[in-house]
Amino acid sequence: MKPSISKGTRDFLPDEVIRRQFIFDTLRDIFELFDFIPIETPAIENLQTLTGKYGEEGDRLLFKILNNGDFMSRVSDDVRMGGSSAELLPQISKRGLRYDLTVPLARYVVMHQNDLQFPFKRYQMQPVWRADRPQKGRYQEFYQCDVDIIGSDALMFEAELVAVYDQAFHRLQIPVEIKVNNRKILQGIADVIGAGEKFSQFTIVLDKLDKIGESGVAKQFDEMGLSSDQINLVFELIKENDIAKLEIALNKSETGIKGIEEIKKVKQYLRTQEFNNNIIFDWSLARGLNYYTGCIFEVVSPKVNIGSIGGGGRYDNLTEIFGMPNVSGVGISFGVARIYDVMTELNLFPDSLEQRTKILLMAMDEKSHQYAFECVVKLRHAGINSALYPTAAKLKKQMKYAHERNIPVVGIIGSNEMENQRISVKNMDSGEQNDHQMDDLIKLLS
């Protein structure tokens, strides 16, 4: 039987796991610095929880799990004979795989509201599954990493999340731009140009600015029925650097004014600290999702042309669908797969990551092997990650293994070394070779 892997999924080699673990560990440290605490939810959710939450396409892309046992036994005869897949589905499947971390968070908050303290500041790093057509860089199983504050509308948290982004990417050594806007300002712009009723469509078009440029956006605004005066005014307003002037321009829109007030308050919090990266207020930033109701964020790395590596915003109704209305929240997510790609491209992973094992001991004959085993026990007792090649194979073969495993130091042990209680230690990088006693070697490798 030829082994195969399900299309759209992938195995991770040790170096990849170690590098991704480095990203997770770094993010976890930062999240905890800012008082976020972790939760985990199951991979399997009731379809009732998931269906209808991600639009029609989302419903299609949900992985559904077949009911266990004799799943056809409860299918009614007419559905069995003539029913479509859609009609059969609810009778043979009641569970699906987690599609994102947001809907499970909402379910979690409602179900555990009596065990949680609000504001509830949680982070979550788990895989999600989507039956997207697999293509380069897009998988059906991938990690999401979300940070949210639930149950407070304090704008302090918007500033905190900007700082989380800044510190996290600084720690990962990825230079980024953190863009900030507020959906209420966008509503204000739509209002004052007289397109307030078409707000949703307006933001969807504006969101494409990066991809299709001003002329492309202008064309689509035109197709929406906006006049060239209206379109020109949009471009004027989204480029207005002076917030006082923008405030005057939006003063006919109640929502717009509210947005300006929120941004001012966030700026006030941001002013009290120094950032490692540029924080850019960008009134053209739209984020596709209607879901957001206040500040929105997006992170790009100007050094790499890969799109956004983070995004988020404030939402007002996360938990309403599960019967808990009026809970405001704000959150950001980290695009772990893209962060991984950026760090690979910019060569930002520490070399030491891949060299977990500090030394490989090699024995030259059977008798030395027993002694070498005693040596590796001692090294490990001293807390040094170390290995012993399992047999007294030819030195060349053992060397090849050390080389391919990327182990930085080897210790060669033959009858001579055994007699003198020393180890012949070779640096695989420099080729330098020296004899050491065990105590010296431990010091050298500590």
Added chain:
Amino acid sequence: MKPSISKGTRDFLPDEVIRRQFIFDTLRDIFELFDFIPIETPAIENLQTLTGKYGEEGDRLLFKILNNGDFMSRVSDDVRMGGSSAELLPQISKRGLRYDLTVPLARYVVMHQNDLQFPFKRYQMQPVWRADRPQKGRYQEFYQCDVDIIGSDALMFEAELVAVYDQAFHRLQIPVEIKVNNRKILQGIADVIGAGEKFSQFTIVLDKLDKIGESGVAKQFDEMGLSSDQINLVFELIKENDIAKLEIALNKSETGIKGIEEIKKVKQYLRTQEFNNNIIFDWSLARGLNYYTGCIFEVVSPKVNIGSIGGGGRYDNLTEIFGMPNVSGVGISFGVARIYDVMTELNLFPDSLEQRTKILLMAMDEKSHQYAFECVVKLRHAGINSALYPTAAKLKKQMKYAHERNIPVVGIIGSNEMENQRISVKNMDSGEQNDHQMDDLIKLLS
């Protein structure tokens, strides 16, 4: 809509995630000390990879994923009309959820054999899914944690794995007994009592010794057709402490002699080191799985009546089914859920785990809040996990939050403190309260 969770699955509260993470981090450190490297495989595997590997019951307990799209369109008419669930299954589902970490490891090794160096020492900590009937302490989604060496029959690795168990449980502070046996010795015992042909059944019965005692085992041996002389000899042999005497007793069985030799060699490796826990050679240890062909291991915590918290052994044919014969391997696994329960029962988790956030700042009025925000920024810049309550709510409310969040220290900031550039710091445990300047506070909390 009332939120619900799929039966047999569970959410993890922050304290639970943190404690489990502590177990994983500790195990990872030990695994890397012994030169093991991590891999990850996808949750979704082709059913072709999974089916038939876990016996009939396993096939039933596999979670199957419904094909995406119009899954009924390719079902033939006769199967649609009259087919059983079993006949319909292959036409509507081609993928399933990972059931254990062993079969995916075999697939992985075969598929990536050119990218791996052998001996390949890997660890893997990922969830698996089984459609078992949910009951107390048994879930449909749970973590497995496996450590294996693939591609070497060196008995040194048996000794290494015993040391991994010893160090891991020592680090977790769980006192354990590590039991060791060899399936070849069991075969030898079966041979010399004249039940060599019934070996599989023999081990299945012997495996129940802990549960049903000698009389229960004797009864089942009797039902197998063993005479009382044969049964008595079994009990005599499994209690033989002197390995030299056992060797003589088994000298008619070639396999038995091989088993004795292997155990002697392992003992020789074990003698060179000191262990924190008892290593017990127990000839009655059987492990249910026919899969094992050499040494077998089992770990129990004598302080807690919860069954084994680890087990493993040597197997000779892991990858054969995927077309790569004659690859010997040896591995152990850690029962993470039970380890969690044991540590909870014995109160072994460090208190500090749940106190990730070292201090919560509280502002007494709006103006102080802005100043308090500057303070929390400074604390975080100094690397201290810290929080600021988002509003100048009543002190009682903020105190309640700190208390329920288990935050050990609070810093109270009002107009007085702001004027004097000090923070009134209260230890939540002792109730002690002192004024501090920011620099002092940073030192205090570092």
